[in-house]
Amino acid sequence: xxxxxxxxxxxxxxxxxxxxxxxxxxxxxxxxxxxxxxxxxxxxxxxxxxxxxxxxxxxxxxxxxxxxxxxxxxxxxxxxxxxxxxxxxxxxxxxxxxxxxxxxxxxxxxxxxxxxxxxxxxxxxxxxxxxxxxxxxxxxxxxxxxxxxxxxxxxxxxxxxxxxxxxxxxxxxxxxxxxxxxxxxxxxxxxxxxxxxxxxxxxxxxxxxxxxxxxxxxxxxxxxxxxxxxxxxxxxxxxxxxxxxxxxxxxxxxxxxxxxxxxxxxxxxxxxxxxxxxxxxxxxxxxxxxxxxxxxxxxxxxxxxxxxxxxxxxxxxxxxxxxxxxxxxxxxxxxxxxxxxxxxxxxxxxxxxxxxxxxxxxxxxxxxxxxxxxxxxxxxxxxxxxxxxxxxxxxxxxxxxxxxxxxxxxxxxxxxxxxxxxxxxxxxx
Ligand code: AMP
Ligand code: GLY
Numbered sequence: 001x002x003x004x005x006x007x008x009x010x011x012x013x014x015x016x017x018x019x020x021x022x023x024x025x026x027x028x029x030x031x032x033x034x035x036x037x038x039x040x041x042x043x044x045x046x047x048x049x050x051x052x053x054x055x056x057x058x059x060x061x062x063x064x065x066x067x068x069x070x071x072x073x074x075x076x077x078x079x080x081x082x083x084x085x086x087x088x089x090x091x092x093x094x095x096x097x098x099x100x101x102x103x104x105x106x107x108x109x110x111x112x113x114x115x116x117x118x119x120x121x122x123x124x125x126x127x128x129x130x131x132x133x134x135x136x137x138x139x140x141x142x143x144x145x146x147x148x149x150x151x152x153x154x155x156x157x158x159x160x161x162x163x164x165x166x167x168x169x170x171x172x173x174x175x176x177x178x179x180x181x182x183x184x185x186x187x188x189x190x191x192x193x194x195x196x197x198x199x200x201x202x203x204x205x206x207x208x209x210x211x212x213x214x215x216x217x218x219x220x221x222x223x224x225x226x227x228x229x230x231x232x233x234x235x236x237x238x239x240x241x242x243x244x245x246x247x248x249x250x251x252x253x254x255x256x257x258x259x260x261x262x263x264x265x266x267x268x269x270x271x272x273x274x275x276x277x278x279x280x281x282x283x284x285x286x287x288x289x290x291x292x293x294x295x296x297x298x299x300x301x302x303x304x305x306x307x308x309x310x311x312x313x314x315x316x317x318x319x320x321x322x323x324x325x326x327x328x329x330x331x332x333x334x335x336x337x338x339x340x341x342x343x344x345x346x347x348x349x350x351x352x353x354x355x356x357x358x359x360x361x362x363x364x365x366x367x368x369x370x371x372x373x374x375x376x377x378x379x380x381x382x383x384x385x386x387x388x389x390x391x392x393x394x395x396x397x398x399x400x401x402x403x404x405x406x407x408x409x410x411x412x413x414x415x416x417x418x419x420x421x422x423x424x425x426x427x428x429x
Pocket of ligand 2: 218232233291294295296297298
């Protein structure tokens with residue numbers, strides 16, 4: 001099979017690394033890819049949202065399957081574009097069509113979906129500029145902290161959690177009346193604050209059956225001890241000790257099944273990954289959000305734990321035979337530590353020369369924001385590498401990730417040295 005992966009981050013490198021191991025693979029292309037994906041297949045320098053260019057590439061290279069990494073092309077309708085094109089319509093796209101991608105693209109849609117299908121989630125209401133005053137009244141019915149969410153895609157920045165009601169009302173106005181997040185905040189979801197511990201559960205579905213992939217915990221804040229600004233994710237751990245078999249079973253019954261059945265009932269033929277952001281409140285799951293793709297850096301721990309052939313599983317998605325595919329996961333723990341550019345998630349410099357990659361031992365380094373510049377690897381993004389390791393415990397795995405994180409050097413490198421620490425110390429609810 002000839003496969004094209006769209007995207008350029010650590011998630012896409014992890015996909016490429018895994019698919020490159022498949023016996024079913026002939027040629028692998030990654031667009032645009034990074035310096036790491038170039039070792040798994042051929043990078044092609046086109047944007048994942050330039051559908052015309054993707055079409056040309058698919059045609060020229062005889063691509064048999066397209067795996068979409070990020071949400072942007074999905075929300076913009078790349079799957080629909082394929083289905084509506086005579087040349088492309090029979091080439092499977094892994095990732096939902098526009099209707100399914102709304103689970104991530106519109107928080108208002110996803111909250112309505114959850115209510116409609118009985119998926120546990122925080123109480124909420126949605127507001128627009130015409131109902132801003134009602135929104136302020138709704139805030140008064142809630143306990144602090146107040147959760148305000150731009151309904152549309154806002155590059156992970158559209159959620160505000162505010163302690164003070166006056167400030168919450170002012171921010172609501174800012175979002176609705178002053179377009180704080182542009183069009184994304186034309187509708188704002190206000191919801192109850194959920195208490196508990198957060199984790200992510202990933203599901204692969206062919207629209208009929210599903211496989212629950214390993215769960216993971218992501219470390220979103222830039223600073224140690226979960227302080228400072230939100231980032232795309234500074235590290236991840238899988239499995240998570242507070243998501244034992246009994247909890248995952250509960251998630252399957254209360255969240256996964258109603259979600260998959262709900263999609264079918266709504267006439268949404270969903271083929272791809274569903275990322276379910278969950279709060280675990282003393283053993284009870286509640287959905288924070290859906291994403292229509294895998295998480296990053298969660299993919300860098302979830303995919304390495306899958307022992308089965310990923311391409312075979314994706315073929316199951318494309319042909320709706322996922323229920324017939326074998327699916328095995330290692331019980332070993334995987335951790336990943338993300339190395340970022342100094343200054344991230346605010347302004348940072350690019351083009352720093354990387355050295356020490358050849359000294360890494362016992363970890364898999366996934367490139368996130370790198371570029372090949374002649375014979376050198378240089379930084380080209382905020383998140384630069386995800387250093388993934390296995391161990392018999394979080395402590396063992398993360399020690400290997402840290403020791404290799406130290407060996408990779410570039411100017412203004414930063415990483416969190418406390419990934420997994422809270423989970424090592426976790427003693428139950
Ligand atoms: P989202 O973009 O919906 O994932 O929200 C970003 C982050 O805000 C989540 O990962 C949570 O940590 C936090 N968050 C969102 N909604 C809630 C909520 N209702 N209660 C508590 N925390 C929340
Ligand atoms: N790591 C969180 C995300 O991919 O959205």
